[in-house]
Amino acid sequence: MTKQFVTTTVNGDTAEFICEPGESLLDALRGRLQLTGSKEGCGSGDCGACTILLDGEMVCSCLVFAAEAEGRVIETVEGMADGSVLHPVQRKFLEHAALQCGFCTPGFLVATKALLDHNPDPSEHEIRYWLAGNLCRCTGYDKIVRAVQDTAREMRNERKTA
Amino acid sequence: MPQPGYHAPETVQQAIALLSKEPGARVLAGGTDLIVQMRSGRIASPLIVDLKRISGMIGIRASGDGFAIGAATPCTALKKDAAFAAAWPGVVEAANLIGSVQVRNRATMAGNLCNASPAADSVPALIAAGATCLIAGPSGERELPVEQLATGPGRTGLATGEFVVELRLPARPKGGGDAYLRLIPRTEMDIAVVGAGAALVIDAAGTCTAARISIGAVAPTALLVADAGAALVGSKFDDAALGRMGEAVRAACSPIDDKRGTISYRTDMAAVIARRAVAIARQRAGEAN
Numbered sequence: 001m002t003k004q005f006v007t008t009t010v011n012g013d014t015a016e017f018i019c020e021p022g023e024s025l026l027d028a029l030r031g032r033l034q035l036t037g038s039k040e041g042c043g044s045g046d047c048g049a050c051t052i053l054l055d056g057e058m059v060c061s062c063l064v065f066a067a068e069a070e071g072r073v074i075e076t077v078e079g080m081a082d083g084s085v086l087h088p089v090q091r092k093f094l095e096h097a098a099l100q101c102g103f104c105t106p107g108f109l110v111a112t113k114a115l116l117d118h119n120p121d122p123s124e125h126e127i128r129y130w131l132a133g134n135l136c137r138c139t140g141y142d143k144i145v146r147a148v149q150d151t152a153r154e155m156r157n158e159r160k161t162a
Numbered sequence: 163m164p165q166p167g168y169h170a171p172e173t174v175q176q177a178i179a180l181l182s183k184e185p186g187a188r189v190l191a192g193g194t195d196l197i198v199q200m201r202s203g204r205i206a207s208p209l210i211v212d213l214k215r216i217s218g219m220i221g222i223r224a225s226g227d228g229f230a231i232g233a234a235t236p237c238t239a240l241k242k243d244a245a246f247a248a249a250w251p252g253v254v255e256a257a258n259l260i261g262s263v264q265v266r267n268r269a270t271m272a273g274n275l276c277n278a279s280p281a282a283d284s285v286p287a288l289i290a291a292g293a294t295c296l297i298a299g300p301s302g303e304r305e306l307p308v309e310q311l312a313t314g315p316g317r318t319g320l321a322t323g324e325f326v327v328e329l330r331l332p333a334r335p336k337g338g339g340d341a342y343l344r345l346i347p348r349t350e351m352d353i354a355v356v357g358a359g360a361a362l363v364i365d366a367a368g369t370c371t372a373a374r375i376s377i378g379a380v381a382p383t384a385l386l387v388a389d390a391g392a393a394l395v396g397s398k399f400d401d402a403a404l405g406r407m408g409e410a411v412r413a414a415c416s417p418i419d420d421k422r423g424t425i426s427y428r429t430d431m432a433a434v435i436a437r438r439a440v441a442i443a444r445q446r447a448g449e450a451n
């Protein structure tokens with residue numbers, strides 16, 4: 001089958017790659033663009049380790065064909081920090097020890113940022129439902145929820161003082 | 163998995179031509195069933211036809227008094243359409259029980275329908291609401307009630323070259339209300355053991371003047387249970403009428419026995435879940451009066 005030539009935007013920069021027509025966007029990000037932050041935990045939409053934003057909406061990149069990315073806007077975990085300054089979500093995950101092995105973390109970070117962009121003041125219930133598509137087999141989730149709540153608090157306060 | 167071809171046509175006619183040329187070609191909407199099934203080797207497809215670049219495939223528009231939902235509209239977009247969410251809350255809730263936020267940002271109701279899983283969550287809600295699907299194909303267009311599309315688990319009556327272009331829902335009738343509930347052992351990210359949809363119309367005196375009851379996950383396809391609806395019409399939802407409704411639901415069940423539920427459990431729970439869905443639909447219908 002003919003390979004596909006794809007031009008897309010990743011974390012604000014134009015990116016071009018050639019891929020197999022049946023290749024997943026996750027494989028293209030990791031294998032063709034060397035953006036290995038997004039992880040493959042399952043390849044079937046269950047774990048969320050591959051979570052990215054596609055045109056601003058969070059999706060499992062394992063369930064997107066790379067060819068679908070033509071002309072779209074992609075944001076990955078690599079785009080979260082501003083140079084060496086971590087995004088508040090990243091900093092709070094560290095502070096609260098909301099990770100152990102870290103395999104799930106990129107997905108949780110992207111999903112949490114998307115949550116707080118939609119809803120700056122989520123309840124614990126809303127946080128847990130929003131993150132239901134992100135699995136973590138290490139932390140037991142509690143520290144993750146605390147980190148999300150603390151990030152939300154800090155980002156709200158910053159907005160107030162800004 | 164073997165490499166398929168990928169095409170993203172820009173018109174319905176181009177899509178039909180691609181699908182007709184290559185038997186075994188598959189339509190791609192959100193990919194949340196298709197890509198999983200291709201990766202697991204359950205299906206092999208020589209050609210993927212992505213609907214999302216065809217204009218009109220994404221979004222909800224007014225159609226007559228009702229609504230037309232483009233086949234590639236993701237479930238989360240349904241919530242954002244205030245008029246649609248107010249008219250058919252049961253349909254919107256059912257579609258937004260599917261998977262996780264990540265999944266719902268891609269998954270479509272048309273894909274849920276055409277994947278033809280007996281446990282598809284949005285399908286009983288669509289059936290209760292009286293939805294139809296508009297199908298385009300090599301010999302033109304046809305419209306089919308949603309309950310007639312699936313012919314068995316994983317099977318539909320779509321001919322080669324045909325695909326669903328839009329789902330059509332009527333306006334919410336005066337005094338109308340709908341609901342969908344499913345039974346799952348978890349709170350999220352699970353497959354329905356039983357699902358039930360209800361859409362009712364109630365007059366100012368509280369008497370039921372029309373009712374459509376549907377069930378999922380308890381038969382090879384989601385079903386409209388006409389007898390269950392008929393049991394409610396003319397009643398004010400007294401115990402006797404609700405009991406007859408439940409009996410009609412039980413009689414329509416022919417579930418499988420598996421680790422997620424035995425035949426008798428699924429059958430008993432179908433009546434329970436249908437009754438609870440009726441209670442919510444009734445409350446919504448009352449509020450609309």
Ligand SMILES: Cc1cc2nc3c(=O)[nH]c(=O)nc-3n(C[C@H](O)[C@H](O)[C@H](O)COP(=O)(O)OP(=O)(O)OC[C@H]3O[C@@H](n4cnc5c(N)ncnc54)[C@H](O)[C@@H]3O)c2cc1C
Pocket residue numbers: 044045046188189190191192193194195196197198213233259260261262265268269270271272273274275276277281282283284320324325326327351352353354
């Ligand atoms: C983690 C996870 C959790 C899930 N949870 C649920 C759940 O709780 N409830 C539930 O019901 N489902 C669930 N699903 C299944 C799936 O998300 C839904 O069935 C979804 O609605 C499928 O829609 P899609 O647009 O992604 O379909 P696709 O995967 O794009 O397509 C599905 C099938 O239908 C065909 N098709 C799609 N659109 C059309 C069309 N317009 N015309 C003709 N054929 C078409 C495709 O060729 C394919 O065979 C889950 C899936 C995942 C990965």
Ligand code: FES
Pocket residue numbers: 039040041042043044045046047048049050051060061062063
């Ligand atoms: S790798 Fe995509 S959801 Fe698990």
Ligand code: FES
Pocket residue numbers: 098099100101102103104105135136137138139
């Ligand atoms: S930290 Fe190991 S899976 Fe979450």
